[in-house]
Amino acid sequence: MENDITPEKLSLMGEEDSDYLLSLFRSIPGFPKEGINFRDYMPLLADARGLSILMDALVRALPVPADSIDEVAGLEARGFLIGVPLAAALHKGFVAVRKAGKLPPPIEHADYSLEYGTASLEIEQGIIKPGTRVLVVDDLIATGGTAHAAKTLIESVGGTVCGFSFIMKLNGLGGCDKLGDAPISTLVSMPA
Ligand SMILES: O=P(O)(O)OC[C@H]1O[C@H](OP(=O)(O)OP(=O)(O)O)[C@H](O)[C@@H]1O
Numbered sequence: 083m084e085n086d087i088t089p090e091k092l093s094l095m096g097e098e099d100s101d102y103l104l105s106l107f108r109s110i111p112g113f114p115k116e117g118i119n120f121r122d123y124m125p126l127l128a129d130a131r132g133l134s135i136l137m138d139a140l141v142r143a144l145p146v147p148a149d150s151i152d153e154v155a156g157l158e159a160r161g162f163l164i165g166v167p168l169a170a171a172l173h174k175g176f177v178a179v180r181k182a183g184k185l186p187p188p189i190e191h192a193d194y195s196l197e198y199g200t201a202s203l204e205i206e207q208g209i210i211k212p213g214t215r216v217l218v219v220d221d222l223i224a225t226g227g228t229a230h231a232a233k234t235l236i237e238s239v240g241g242t243v244c245g246f247s248f249i250m251k252l253n254g255l256g257g258c259d260k261l262g263d264a265p266i267s268t269l270v271s272m273p274a
Pocket residue numbers: 157158159160161195196197201220221222223224225226227228229257
């Protein structure tokens with residue numbers, strides 16, 4: 083099903099690498115429930131060349147210059163998998179934005195709705211210092227509920243979201259419209 087995937091920022095790399103990356107995405111209709119076409123990037127991580135191209139692509143496609151980022155925040159769970167290596171590649175720290183109940187108090191908490199359910203995100207108070215410029219990283223933006231909740235949390239502890247980096251964007255759900263003015267980078271887009 084990779085033929086319904088549109089490259090966005092992949093033009094920043096060679097056609098051979100771009101095609102290779104596109105060939106590794108998987109789409110699973112009906113998972114986790116009827117009506118959802120689940121977009122899976124795990125094969126990109128499992129493939130040595132795919133992982134290397136992916137990380138390179140995320141760095142090239144940063145929505146803001148690297149020197150304007152203080153910290154990278156990854157959203158549990160799939161955002162952790164790319165957030166940590168991206169932070170390391172940029173020589174920045176990494177902050178985990180976690181699902182409810184995983185972090186010790188004191189925490190900040192925000193509820194949000196998903197394409198297929200509802201959930202809560204939490205962040206430790208004190209982990210982001212006031213004035214810190216944070217790049218938010220996740221694998222995918224659908225409705226934008228998760229990324230918006232992360233922005234709310236980061237701002238509630240005094241940070242500023244300077245940009246968002248996603249691998250995938252699902253079209254037609256208005257996700258990016260929820261995120262305010264901070265620049266957004268997505269490597270590929272596809273129908274929801
Ligand atoms: O834009 P939205 O509609 O909010 O959806 C996007 C979110 O959904 C997925 O996470 P999920 O909550 O399924 O959790 P996981 O990463 O733990 O699998 C994905 O990794 C994003 O975080």
